[in-house]
Amino acid sequence: MKYKLIDLFAGAGGLTTGFHLADFESLCAIEVDKKALATYKHNYPGAKIVNEDICKVNPRELRQWLGLQSEELTVVIGGPPCQGFSRNIPAGCRSLDESRNQLYKTFLEFVEEFRPIYVVMENVPEILNAYKGIVRYEITKQLESFGYKVASASLNAAHYGIPQTRTRAFFIASLDKTPCFPKPTHSEEKSMKQLNLFDNGISSIVTVRDAIGDLPPLDAGQEYSEDNYPSQVNSIYQAMMRSESTKLVNHVARALSPVQIARVRVLKEGQDAKHLPPELAPKKHYSGAYGRLYWDKPARTITRWVFHPGSGRFFHPTQDRTITIREAARLHSFPDKFHFLGTYTEMSSQIGESVPPLLAKAIAKCLIQDCH
Template identity: 75%
Template sequence: MSYKIIDLFAGAGGLTTGFHLNGFESLCAIDSNKKALATYGYNFPHTKVIHQDIRKVNPVELRSWLGLQREELKVLIGGPPCQGFSRNIPAGYRYLNEHRNQLYRTFLEFVQEFRPIYVIIENVPEILSAYKGVVKNEITEQLELLGYKVTSNSLNAANYGVPQTRARAFFLASLDRVLKFPEPTNFGDIRSDYRTKKSCHQMNLLESNIAPIVTVKDAIGDLPLLNAGQKYDDEGYPLASQTAYQDILRNGSTKIVNHIARALSPIQMARVRLLKEGQDARDLPSELAPKKHYSGAYGRLYWDKPARTITRWVFHPGSGRFFHPTQDRTITIREAARLHSYPDNFHFLGTYTEMASQIGESVPPLLAKAIAESILQVHN
């Protein structure tokens, strides 16, 4: 028996993918991004997709249209927009009353109407402390008033088998009993800057059931070599799988898709050719160094470490550590998807920048899978 889910603010379907990996079935998905929803519909053809501003979707009419009784839906999942909470947005431009920062309230209206057994809300970690905790407290209190037992926490995707140090906050709510957050399955050095003093927090992996962190090489080391501007799309695997992680993502796939490398400008190419693995803008000569840049900008990834957070700007080397460890280019769409833990048979649709946004704005599927497993442990 498969359990039904509805995904609000679904995007390309990162949360849904993780739940599907645990046997859940998506009944409906809603998003205002037409191209992201096209990607969702392509990968989940049996799911009803609604391209609409969620504020214009009536929860009562939706429940009637889907033929669901209250408390019949197993899980309502979603990640309301996070721009108003993210530290990537300057503090002077974060406004609690800005309409996108109010959409968690719209999400709660759907909870009230459907009364699903479980509710999962995902967002940036800052939502737990933003505006002196006002948002976190409101979400928790409103869910409790509806009869839910609520817990919240921030998790790092790298601790759950994702080769990326992406932190996300989750609210877990249940009509039945308190849901427990999943125990980490992977452990390792996940500092944002490996040039800083090494963390003294260590764990003897031989004395635990926790596996080492998944690295960039574990994730993408088997993919074909490309130059900037080239692509290897809809073709078979030229190399055998080299790691357990690659085995997981290759499962059910016979071809590589979306392995597309963006062309670089002359100045970007000049910069990347001077950089070695792990180096960044700080290592460039003065005549090529940008005047201002983000931490890790124009940086090459490390083969033996996880990637930093994959953002919607993964195609732009000035926005983060997005250069390939050894090849003179930024990482491809498929490499970004691999680092985000999307299966190889997941196809992205749209322009290069649209596909990059779909990945960077989604939840890593293996992190979502860990959350889904927590529900199954309680429910079963």
């Protein structure tokens, strides 16, 4: 029998995908973004879909519609929008009273109504210390008032086999035992003996080469449209990503402007805007902007702006283009069988705004196993 979940603020389904990989089944997803929800529905056709502002959804009516009793659901998962806590917003512009900073309370209303055995809420790392820790305290105390035992922490995706150094915060709550977080499984340290944190048997960190080295080369603006994979796998990660997939989809490279093409052509692997000649250098730029990925390191955080080379290190390590949708999905740990729908920028947002599925899988497995 599969474990049951509902996904609030579901997006395209990053959290759901990780939980599915751990043998959970999605009963329902709530998401206001119609395009992201179309991708979710395509990949999880058995789930009931609610395309609505979650503030307009009545938790009790939803529970009754799903035919669930209190404490019958295994887990409520979700990532309330986090822009108000993000470090990308200047501190002077943040306000705890803003509506976008209050959506975690809506999430908790659904928890109170459903009383699932477990709760997993994801957010930006800053939420743990935002406003002098008030938000973390409020979430913890509210869950405890419902009868849950609660733990919270930030996790680096690269420590769990994802080829990306993305850090996210998680609140995990349980009705029946003190929750714990999964132990790291991968390390960037060459000498494991230097790390007391890691057990023997820890794997080396997954790199960009491990993740996308098997995918066929493309030019900017080109799409791979063959029916099969043109090459064999050359890493365990690639084999895992290809599992249950017979056709390579979403391997499409965005067209670039003449100046963007000129910039990428003069950059070598790992170089970025600061290595551009004066005639091609932008007047202002982010750290890592117009950067090529390193083959033998994980990617930095894949954001919704992955389609724009000026927004981060999103150029392919050696080919003269930005990474494709499938390459971004691979770096985010979406399996190849997961298909994205929409325009290039819409699909970029769906990836960048989601939780890496393998990180969600690690948490899901920890819920249902004795991980002490």
